[in-house]
Amino acid sequence: MSESSAVPRPLPSPRRVRAAHDAAGEARTALRPPRWYAVIWSSRKARIGVVMLSVFLLVAVFADLLSPYRPDDATFVPAQDPSGAHWMGTNTLGYDIWTQLVHGARLSFAIGVLGGVATIVIAIAIGLTAGYREGSAVDDVLSFVTNLALVVPVLPLMMVIVAYSETRGLALLVFVIAITSWAGASREMRALIISMRNRDFVTAARFGGDSMPRIVLREIMPNMASLVVSGFIGAATGAIAAEAGLSFMGFGDPNTVSWGQMLAQANANGALVQGLWVWLVAPGLMLALLMTSLTFVNFGVDLLSNPHLREEDD
DSSP, rough: OOOTSSSOOHHHHHHHHHHHHHHHHHHHHHHOOOOOOHHHHSSHHHHHHHHHHHHHHHHTTTTHHSSSSSOOOSSSOOTOOOOOSSTTBOOOTTTTHHHHHHHHHHHHHHHHHHHHHHHHHHHHHHHHHHHHTSSSSSHHHHHHHHHHHHSSSSHHHHHHHHHHOOOOOOHHHHHHHHHHHOHHHHHHHHHHHHHTTHHHHHHHHTTTOOOOOHIIIIIIIIGGGGHHHHHHHHHHHHHHHHHHHHHHHSSEEEEEEEEHHHHHHHHHHTTTTOOOOOHHHHHHHHHHHHHHHHHHHHHHHHHHTHHHHHHOOO
C-alpha cells in the first residue's frame, strides 16, 4: 500500500452536509405530487368558494347565537323598518327577517349534504355496476333505466311525488331529489369505469382472483375520487335549488324555515308592493351566493382530475 493511499480524506464540513441534505429534501419535494387540498387552494375561484362556503357553514351552525329570536316567533309588529331590535325589519306576518334568514341556512345545508350524498350513492351503485358489466343484460337494463331517467322532466316529477305524499319534510325532499337526479352522474360513472376496466392494474386484480366488488372498491374507486366529489357538489347544488323551487311553488314543508319558504311568503304577500324588498331579495341573494360558492369549489375539484387546467388557472 502506498503512503498516499494511507492518508485519510478530510471530512466534509457541516455546512456542506447541511446543504446536501437540503438539496436532497428539495428534490424529493419537487418529485412528490401536490396534495389535494394544495391543488384546490391553488385555484383563485376555489379559494373564493371555500371562504364563502365556510361563512355560510358558520352562519348555519351558530344561527342561534346570531339571531336573538326564534324563527317561529310571529309576535312582532308587522312590517317594521330595519332597526337595532330587528336588523332587517319584520315582514307582514310578524316574523323577524334576519332570524329567518340565518336559520334558513340550516335547511339549505342539510338538504344539500343529504340530497347530494343520496344522489351520488345511487349514481355510483348504478353507474359502476353498468360499466363493469358492459355488454351484458345487466348493463342493458341499467342503461335503459338511466336513459329513461334522463329524458323524464325532473321538476314536474318532483311536484307530482310531493303532491301525492301524505307527509312533507326533510326526509321526503331528500328522497325525491335522490330518485330524480342521479341519472346524469351515473352516466359519467359508467363511461369512466368502461375506460378503466381494461387497464393493467384492473386486469391484474381480476387474474389474481379478486371479486367484482373488491376490484371496484379497491382498484377503481380511488382513481375516481375527484369525479365522485365533483358529482357530489353538483348534486348538492341541484338539491338546494330543487328545495327552493319546490318551497317557492308551495310544495315545501310549511312548518320549516327555509329560503324557499321566505321567497314564497314574500311573493304571496306582495313584499315589493309594500316596500319590503329585503324580505324578497335577501333569501334569493343567499341562495345565489351559496350555489355560486359550491360552483367555485367545484372548479378546484376539477383541477384534481385534469392537471392541464392547473396551468390555465395560474
